[in-house]
Amino acid sequence: MQAPLIELTSITKRFPGMTALNNVDFSIEPAEIVCLAGENGSGKSTLIKVLSGIYRPEQGRLVFDGEEIATLSPREAIARGVQVIYQDFSLFPNLTVAENLALSRFLGEKRQLMNRAEARRIGQEALDRLGVSIDLEAEVGSLSTADRQLVAIARALMSPVRLLVMDEPTTALTGREIDRLFALVREIKAKGIAVLFVSHKMREMLEISERIVIFRNGRKVAEGSTADFTEGSITKAMTGQDIGGERYEGPASDAPIRLAVSGLSVPGRVEDVSFSLRSGEIVGLSGLLGSGRTELALALFGLSPDHGGRIEIDGHAIEAKDVNAAIDAGIAYVPEDRLSEGLFMTQSIARNINAGVIDRLSSGPFVDKTAFSQAAEDTVSSLRIATPGIEKAVGLLSGGNQQRVVIGRWLQTGPKVLILNGPTVGVDVGSKAEIHRQLRKLAVENGLAVLMISDDVPELIQNCNRILLMHRGRLIDEIQAVGVEEDDIHARLKGLD
Structure with missing residues (x-):
């Protein structure tokens, strides 16, 4: 049996006055799409930061490809193939698409000057991997939210990626753009890359994921195959209560x-x-x-x-x-x-x-x-x-x-x-x-x-x-x-x- 790509065991992370993660187990398999759900403050963002090396837990084990990691830094997480796309995409709005895509490579090579021709070549290669067309000379700040997201994904896939974490990726997207994103996520999975998808939207969780993990108050409270969940069961696990789906009747037809x-x-x-x-x-x-x-x-x-x-x-x-x-x-x-x-x-x-x-x-x-x-x-x-x-x-x-x-x-x-x-x-x-x-x-x-x-x-x-x-x-x-x-x-x- 293939070992999990990443396995976290008994992870606990505390901050002054609160426990953000309390004895949490979490794993993800290679080329698996997992949805991480929970209310704000449930521990989702803290788990992402543990996975990406930003936070070091007080206790627990981190295992990558069967190898236990004593400490994990952001640089080492990236080297091991973890890439995170946050809600703000972390792009430079005043730089062009090509410059945003080439910048990390140029910085890694300790260059002091931007070679625009090479930046265009690097940027075009990154977009070609996704099969998308975006004006490389357009400033990122002028792009639609959907196109900025594509640039962020293209940048993440420029380095060897084994786990792509997408934090609330559909917040500002319309239905057509969400369909396009989901098709792209499935293409990423087909290339052998695991995807951790964080969302508040029930319909999306059920549509895109293979497995759902639900947090509440810093604890993992539910986990299983997506086929075993409904919108109602996800809501109850997230909140601890049944939230009705009744419809608003509204005023009388002759209201002023x-x-x-x-x-x-x-x-x-x-x-x-x-x-x-x-x-x-x-x-x-x-x-x-x-x-x-x-x-x-x-x-x-x-x-x-x-x-x-x-x-x-x-x-x-x-x-x-x-x-x-x-x-x-x-x-x-x-x-x-x-x-x-x-x-x-x-x-x-x-x-x-x-x-x-x-x-x-x-x-x-x-x-x-x-x-x-x-x-x-x-x-x-x-x-x-x-x-x-x-x-x-x-x-x-x-x-x-x-x-x-x-x-x-x-x-x-x-x-x-x-x-x-x-x-x-x-x-x-x-x-x-x-x-x-x-x-x-x-x-x-x-x-x-x-x-x-x-x-x-x-x-x-x-x-x-x-x-x-x-x-x-x-x-x-x-x-x-x-x-x-x-x-x-x-x-x-x-x-x-």
Whole structure:
């Protein structure tokens, strides 16, 4: 019987005040695709850093190809064939594709000057191995997320690779791009390379992996063939509880219209879009990359002052020509990228929550510290944000709690319409369920109208009354969520390709 490629036994890793990995066993066979699942803080990232030599465990055994390793450094892990592609891809956005692909080789050879012709040759060879075509002279920062990911994979495969670790690789990808990635992962497996795939998305786990390993609170709680799991069993293992898949019923059909959009256009991006949202309604918006859905949201929020058409809130026309006008009219927008667009990562949780209502919490030039703290505490309590204290930096929170901070900030403004762009991207299943519960509660109790932009089809089906599909800047379909199945919507989205 062939020995595992990598075998970890009784691994324990501690940090001050917590045990990140507690007596964990983990192995992966050559050319095996394994999915590692678990909520944020379950120990997944710590395990990856042990595998890649970044963390040294306090106890346990590391065995590569049957050889026990006393200590493992990042350099030795790479030499043994371990490559990790993190969520940010670790690329240089101001360098070209060729330069990104050739840089590690040039640095390894201790070169001081960049040979552009050779960089192009090296880059072309790397892309040819994957069978993909990307402009070698394009700056990486100008590429789509999918193409940046391909560059990161190509770079990882330039050195002898035996285990490729992919950390949340589909977070910002659409359905078509995910299909392309999965085909590539299977090609990598066919070349004899093992793949450790980290994901929060149940459907993806079941589709791409051969074996699933689930962590909870630093322990391995479930492991087995993918065929032995269902979405429900994965969720229960990850969270320790059953999270229902009930659908949101929504308001009565005669509920008052909160948002009415007529003939909205943004030159070159959105064309003649009309729709409405009723009080208490959650409406989904989906479409392929470049469909215009984000541009539509930005126009509603006053970030595309060149837009045309008519926008009404509670029957009154508004001029959403800038953000302040949109906020004053009762529109709030939670952006797609909470890290770069939604949060001040080094600032306190309280400051992030109250950033939009400082004037309301001030008396003249001075902030009312008591009111400031109370407003933040009230938001933390109502949205069930798990914090180490409101004065701590928001960057210390998990992804799900960070997202609730962003939502809480905009709820402080008392909106009538809440636009959510990718509301649970990169959020674990437990936090996702809590965010959904809070949104439903706000819709029912406050009459909030919600526009939910998402690629997550189960999220749309479970939380929306209707789902709108966009393609090439136009609304091309409206689906009643009652009775519709995931495969129906996936088929419609693929039909837009």
